[in-house]
Amino acid sequence: MKVGVKILPRTEVLDSQGRAVEKTLERSGRLLNSCRVGKYIQLDVDAATKDEAFEKAKDIAEFVLYNPLIESYELEIL
Amino acid sequence: MKTIGVVRFLGTNCDRDIWQAVEMAGARPQWLWYQDHFDPSDFDGLVIPGGFSYGDYLRCGALAGKAPVMSDVKAAAEKGVPVMGICNGFQILCETGLLPGALVRNENLRFIDQWSPLKLVNECPAWRSPAPEITLPIAHGEGRFVVDEGMEKQLWDQGQVWWTYKDNPNGSVGDIAGVLNSNKNVAGMMPHPERAVADWMGGIEGLAFFS
Known part of the structure; x- marks a missing residue:
């Protein structure tokens, strides 16, 4: 079963990449409220149910995929 | 003669510089490969050099932090063996939780390669400080x-801030360039003392760190 892991920098942490993208967009006349840049990781795990896949992905995400000091994450079953 | 373990991962690139600095300071360096396990009692100190371990994939230092050798580095740190991480080594120690905080992209998004003036805030009993104010090369993106604010306060209150930048080139919280763990035997800094150990390099103030 495939699980997507969405990782974004925490709002308290200055997202320098997001800020750079935001400035480029603004300079080209594409106004927006904000832009944050993160990463997306797709996992394929053996699981009989969505709950089991979710638990496995949660364990993997918390083991190494995200750093709670600077990032937040969300899982989605694909 | 003291034996200093120099930990190498795929992508470490300051390992030879550390080896030479350790030798110049009069100690005996010994390689530790990322897949190895070792007995902490065989070492008087451990250095994790800079570079781009695992190509900086995922997050700087994140994958190296899970390598087999790091479980023994953790065990050594808990036994009080002095550990120092420089640049990517500092990032690895933060990712393993041996040091507080995290290192993220420079505020100006640029890779910064320059000599930076530093100020000593608290002495590290394990790794010598050459002087209260020194200048060392930095090279990092x-x-x-x-x-977070609570942890920053703790670092200042408990004497865990090791060095600060005088000109804060990268936007670090509190101008912090290097920190210590609560036991003061684990230290990490972004500047490179091993790149300032001979006059031809532009300075010799880094040598004392390895003495």
């Missing part, structure tokens, strides 16, 4: 030290 992700060296902005971040930590």
Whole structure:
């Protein structure tokens, strides 16, 4: 079963990449409220149910995929 | 003669510089490969050099932090063996939780390669400080030290801030360039003391760190 892991920098942490993208967009006349840049990781795990896949992905995400000091994450079953 | 373990991962690139600095300071360096396990009692100190371990994939230092050798580095740190991480080594120690905080992309998004003046805030009993104010080379793209307010206060209150930048080139919280763990035997800094150990390099103030 495939699980997507969405990782974004925490709002308290200055997202320098997001800020750079935001400035480029603004300079080209594409106004927006904000832009944050993160990463997306797709996992394929053996699981009989969505709950089991979710638990496995949660364990993997918390083991190494995200750093709670600077990032937040969300899982989605694909 | 003291034996200093120099930990190498795929992508470490300051390992030879550390080896030479350790030798110049009069100690005996010994390689530790990332897949190895070792007995902490065989070492008087451990250095994790800079570079781009695992190509900086996922997050700087994240994958190296899970390598087999790091479980023994952790065990050594808990036994009080002095451990120092420089640049990517600092990032690895933060990712393993041996040091507080995290290192993220520089505020100005640029890779910064320059000599930076530093100020000593608290002495590290394990790794000598050459002087209260020194200048060392920095070379990093992700060296902005971040930590939440509560932890920052703890670092200042408990004497865990090791060095600060005088000109804060990367946007680090509290100008912090290097920190210590609560036991003061684990230290990490973004500047490179091993790149300032001979006059021809532009300075010799880094040598004392390895003495």
